[in-house]
Amino acid sequence: MPGRPAARSKKGAETRLRIILAAADLFHRQGVHATSPDEVIAASKTGKGQFYHYFKSKEGLVHEVLQHHLQAMTAGSAGLSYEIDSWQDLERWFAAHLELQQRFGMTRGCPFGTIGNEVTENDELIRQDLNRIFEHMHHRLEVFFIKEQAQGRLDPDASAAGLAHFCIAAVQGAMLMGKLARHSRPVETTIREALAHLEQWRRRQAPPTATAGRGRRAPGP
Amino acid sequence: MPGRPAARSKKGAETRLRIILAAADLFHRQGVHATSPDEVIAASKTGKGQFYHYFKSKEGLVHEVLQHHLQAMTAGSAGLSYEIDSWQDLERWFAAHLELQQRFGMTRGCPFGTIGNEVTENDELIRQDLNRIFEHMHHRLEVFFIKEQAQGRLDPDASAAGLAHFCIAAVQGAMLMGKLARHSRPVETTIREALAHLEQWRRRQAPPTATAGRGRRAPGP
DNA sequence: CTATGGTTGTACTTTCAGGTACAGCAGGAA
DNA sequence: TTCCTGCTGTACCTGAAAGTACAACCATAG
Numbered sequence: 001m002p003g004r005p006a007a008r009s010k011k012g013a014e015t016r017l018r019i020i021l022a023a024a025d026l027f028h029r030q031g032v033h034a035t036s037p038d039e040v041i042a043a044s045k046t047g048k049g050q051f052y053h054y055f056k057s058k059e060g061l062v063h064e065v066l067q068h069h070l071q072a073m074t075a076g077s078a079g080l081s082y083e084i085d086s087w088q089d090l091e092r093w094f095a096a097h098l099e100l101q102q103r104f105g106m107t108r109g110c111p112f113g114t115i116g117n118e119v120t121e122n123d124e125l126i127r128q129d130l131n132r133i134f135e136h137m138h139h140r141l142e143v144f145f146i147k148e149q150a151q152g153r154l155d156p157d158a159s160a161a162g163l164a165h166f167c168i169a170a171v172q173g174a175m176l177m178g179k180l181a182r183h184s185r186p187v188e189t190t191i192r193e194a195l196a197h198l199e200q201w202r203r204r205q206a207p208p209t210a211t212a213g214r215g216r217r218a219p220g221p
Numbered sequence: 222m223p224g225r226p227a228a229r230s231k232k233g234a235e236t237r238l239r240i241i242l243a244a245a246d247l248f249h250r251q252g253v254h255a256t257s258p259d260e261v262i263a264a265s266k267t268g269k270g271q272f273y274h275y276f277k278s279k280e281g282l283v284h285e286v287l288q289h290h291l292q293a294m295t296a297g298s299a300g301l302s303y304e305i306d307s308w309q310d311l312e313r314w315f316a317a318h319l320e321l322q323q324r325f326g327m328t329r330g331c332p333f334g335t336i337g338n339e340v341t342e343n344d345e346l347i348r349q350d351l352n353r354i355f356e357h358m359h360h361r362l363e364v365f366f367i368k369e370q371a372q373g374r375l376d377p378d379a380s381a382a383g384l385a386h387f388c389i390a391a392v393q394g395a396m397l398m399g400k401l402a403r404h405s406r407p408v409e410t411t412i413r414e415a416l417a418h419l420e421q422w423r424r425r426q427a428p429p430t431a432t433a434g435r436g437r438r439a440p441g442p
Numbered sequence: 443c444t445a446t447g448g449t450t451g452t453a454c455t456t457t458c459a460g461g462t463a464c465a466g467c468a469g470g471a472a
Numbered sequence: 473t474t475c476c477t478g479c480t481g482t483a484c485c486t487g488a489a490a491g492t493a494c495a496a497c498c499a500t501a502g
Binding site for chain 2: 030121163168190194200
């Protein structure tokens, strides 16, 4: 039970949320290290009193921001939908990342990747928070792939978990490239290739007859 | 012509290099923002005098570190070979990233990705340095793919530039995931899928007869 | 109305990041 | 030798980042 992380009145909850949202935006724009409490305070139109009333430290704020993101993801209220129940949803999920990048003039990456790359060996708590976020994304994707396999719309030889990692990694890496290039082409082409790869696994029931083992599996160990 | 970026004596050059190498390692471990000049000075066994004698500011040091990396890449003296002249070389290139991650106990990502995600709109110089580094990697890969196409070992319909982006993004994203998960599985599986995707394009001359247009192309616009 | 507990604003403190100033040294050229 | 120039060490300075202290507010339960 930490200091006093929660607000006990409606007004307090609003203030707290304003701080979290302002911080989330600043973290996305410039990362955690480059963002000072004073900046967050200014952006959220609050004061130092409130800040340290609701968050025990800057690290505590980061933690709460990530918790907020995670909650938004699970609740479906995130800016980007992680409800993936069809291939079309999956394509939308990819496209949403491209749009996210474009929305900020190609100057930002993924909020989680931005924060994630700042993590060091001392930031255990934050690292775990981020890991949970990515595990959640991974889980959503994996479940979708497994379901598709069960429905016979995805090669049963495919590794659902592996494909999920692959999708996330492609998107994360692509957004980094796009941000550094200040261009959306890296994102577009990477997404295109990633989708093409999924397309390969898709609808390939690997009839045990002819084409089996013709190099379609990922190379073994 | 900035202050005095270059060393004029052999001893000076050694000191300068010690600082660059120490900084490169610290940046890789904990990022730029989390690394202070004092830390670099301590790690390189030098003093403030030397530091500001050879580098006009911390940002200047970052720039020089990246230039050093770029030079190492072009000279082939980087820890990781970017000479890609065969599919085996390409597999080695992927594998080298996995080894890099494992060498540090899965606690670090790619040095460039780590720095790259810290870049904001104010760090134009650094952003351009990083972009050049990634462009260099991209160019190496693209040239390889083009050559393979010329040799008839890669589908001429493939986008060499797109595949290059795809490879880099996959590796970058994978290393971020691996660092956050403190595990190498995300990297392994992502690399596996990426290679499987390349395998698809490879040796597929798309004989204009039978299999043409059977969903192998990336989806068009 | 008045305590009581949550909420808010302001002033202060501490530490450290980043950088300057400057003095001393070293080693080759003249 | 004595310069001259580059190299090295130390002391110092300034501002900002992070956090503390505390007083005042307000809302409402009793």
